[in-house]
Amino acid sequence: MRWHELLADLERRFDAEMGQARAAEVAELTRAEWARTTLDDRLRAHREVHLVLRLRSGGSLEGRLVESGVGWLLVHGPAGREDLVHLAGVVGIDGLGQGVAPPPGEVGARLGFGHALRAVARDRTVVRLATCDGGHVDGRVDVVGADHLVVALVSPETGRPVGPVRTVPFSAVDAVRSL
Numbered sequence: 001m002r003w004h005e006l007l008a009d010l011e012r013r014f015d016a017e018m019g020q021a022r023a024a025e026v027a028e029l030t031r032a033e034w035a036r037t038t039l040d041d042r043l044r045a046h047r048e049v050h051l052v053l054r055l056r057s058g059g060s061l062e063g064r065l066v067e068s069g070v071g072w073l074l075v076h077g078p079a080g081r082e083d084l085v086h087l088a089g090v091v092g093i094d095g096l097g098q099g100v101a102p103p104p105g106e107v108g109a110r111l112g113f114g115h116a117l118r119a120v121a122r123d124r125t126v127v128r129l130a131t132c133d134g135g136h137v138d139g140r141v142d143v144v145g146a147d148h149l150v151v152a153l154v155s156p157e158t159g160r161p162v163g164p165v166r167t168v169p170f171s172a173v174d175a176v177r178s179l
Helices: 002-035 039-044 113-123
Strands: 050-055 060-069 072-076 082-086 090-094 126-131 136-144 148-154 161-169 173-178
Touching (some): 039 060, 060 082, 060 113, 072 113, 082 113, 113 173
Antiparallel strands (some): 050 060, 050 090, 126 173, 148 161
């Protein structure tokens, strides 16, 4: 009878050690999977979620995530406000869950911030660019290059030109809001 108890004890210890080894392996695989996850992948999984975006310029934007692409997201805020947000200008996101979407297809992987800005330029709407220095630029987007945009400065009240054009690097843009 003593042998039976000894063998049963050894089997329990073996099962416990195997369980610990399995848990460690699962934890390591989970860490490895998270290491390959991008913020774009997480944002694509959270469409229609209410987020608060903290910007490097010191401000914040709040609203429902409507669309996202490589390096940008579109947020619908209060009173019908729409903000095209450059992900490089975001320093924190509140409200983002743990979900992850699969990587985008070939076309989706090419639709970066410049593509979104070209859609804004085609619409010819008056926009306000929130810039990384805490300032803003009001105007119509005339031209979108590979890493910059050209804005015809206008009065936000009248939409009429007020001066020259301004070239703004993408790296300086936190968000674009239609006025």
